[in-house]
Amino acid sequence: MATPAAGFTEKEYRITGVLSQQPRLGLAASAAAIALSLAYLSLFDFPTFAGWVAFVMLALIPAQVVLVVLAPGALSTLRQPARGAALVLITVTAAVAISPLAVRLVGEGVSPPGPIPTHYFVIVVPTTFFLAIAFGGWPFTLVSRNRWLVALLALAASYGITYVLFRTLFNYEAMRGAPVYLSSAPHGLFDAVWVLVFYVTVLAGMFVPLHFDLWPLTRVPALMRQPVLGLVWMGVAIAIAAAVMAVAGAVGMDPMFVLTRVTAPFIFGTIILLNMLQNSLFAAVARQPLKGVLNVGVAAFGGLALASLFQWMAPVVVGPLPSGPPGYEAEIWLVNALLSVTFPFLVYLAACFEFWPFTRRHAQ
Numbered sequence: 001m002a003t004p005a006a007g008f009t010e011k012e013y014r015i016t017g018v019l020s021q022q023p024r025l026g027l028a029a030s031a032a033a034i035a036l037s038l039a040y041l042s043l044f045d046f047p048t049f050a051g052w053v054a055f056v057m058l059a060l061i062p063a064q065v066v067l068v069v070l071a072p073g074a075l076s077t078l079r080q081p082a083r084g085a086a087l088v089l090i091t092v093t094a095a096v097a098i099s100p101l102a103v104r105l106v107g108e109g110v111s112p113p114g115p116i117p118t119h120y121f122v123i124v125v126p127t128t129f130f131l132a133i134a135f136g137g138w139p140f141t142l143v144s145r146n147r148w149l150v151a152l153l154a155l156a157a158s159y160g161i162t163y164v165l166f167r168t169l170f171n172y173e174a175m176r177g178a179p180v181y182l183s184s185a186p187h188g189l190f191d192a193v194w195v196l197v198f199y200v201t202v203l204a205g206m207f208v209p210l211h212f213d214l215w216p217l218t219r220v221p222a223l224m225r226q227p228v229l230g231l232v233w234m235g236v237a238i239a240i241a242a243a244v245m246a247v248a249g250a251v252g253m254d255p256m257f258v259l260t261r262v263t264a265p266f267i268f269g270t271i272i273l274l275n276m277l278q279n280s281l282f283a284a285v286a287r288q289p290l291k292g293v294l295n296v297g298v299a300a301f302g303g304l305a306l307a308s309l310f311q312w313m314a315p316v317v318v319g320p321l322p323s324g325p326p327g328y329e330a331e332i333w334l335v336n337a338l339l340s341v342t343f344p345f346l347v348y349l350a351a352c353f354e355f356w357p358f359t360r361r362h363a364q
Contacts, residue, residue, distance in 0.1 A: 026277035051112025084353030135230030205240030212292030269303025
């Protein structure tokens, strides 16, 4: 069967200049995307960035995921950079259209959007990844073979499913009385910040089997059919997240520090390793499960190193920000710099522009 992680496969490229094939291509492209992201981040002070800028950037990611994973090869008749520009325009249009609707739905129309609607947008991302990658677009692939329709249905379902989870699980009583509190805020089962960090950590857990190329699930054919694969994969991800949060709780680690020191760096390291380097780093030197162990280690420590780079650059890029409660400004800037800005920039470069201008064309 085709991998459910379309867009995370290894390819060979003809490179302009002195670069050769992967992983050097991915490293060079990642460096360029990070530099571009830091330049973009320098355009905004913290209040501006934490408002509409980060909010709309978050809205790009679900549109990117369904487009890249469920409609691979979309607009393939166009040459680069026209194809990349067209795909960027599609996702930007979706983000700009959805953002004000979401602010009305969960943010009472307050502008700029505060933490409550932002939390909703954050957790749409893991839902979309699960529907597109873990479940491979199921059950929408049963409805139509049209890849555009499947992508659109998955995107709509992501927002709908997330809304139900948001109303059911998130509780904002701890925020009551604060200027950003909304009377329409959910009164769900768990503290909002805790469940937010847990759900994003579930996304990090979802990436772990990808590092192992879905080993050992691939050894059991019955598990590689949908929806069984998606359900098992989701269960593994939840178990990993639960273990991470249990350890963090045992050592008294603040959930926001879990997000910025553990979860976000691992996701960021994973997108570099699997998307930018296209799972090539240990392809020639190790088989599973050793390859997966090495991948996870590099994603964790490499992502943490890159997060530290962003943290070190923050005073230059945005100015000094206070860390920790009550505002967590440094943490909010860091996690958004990594996942709301640099993450989509990396995806645009690798999946939409197919590494242009670093490549002339990709091999078929």
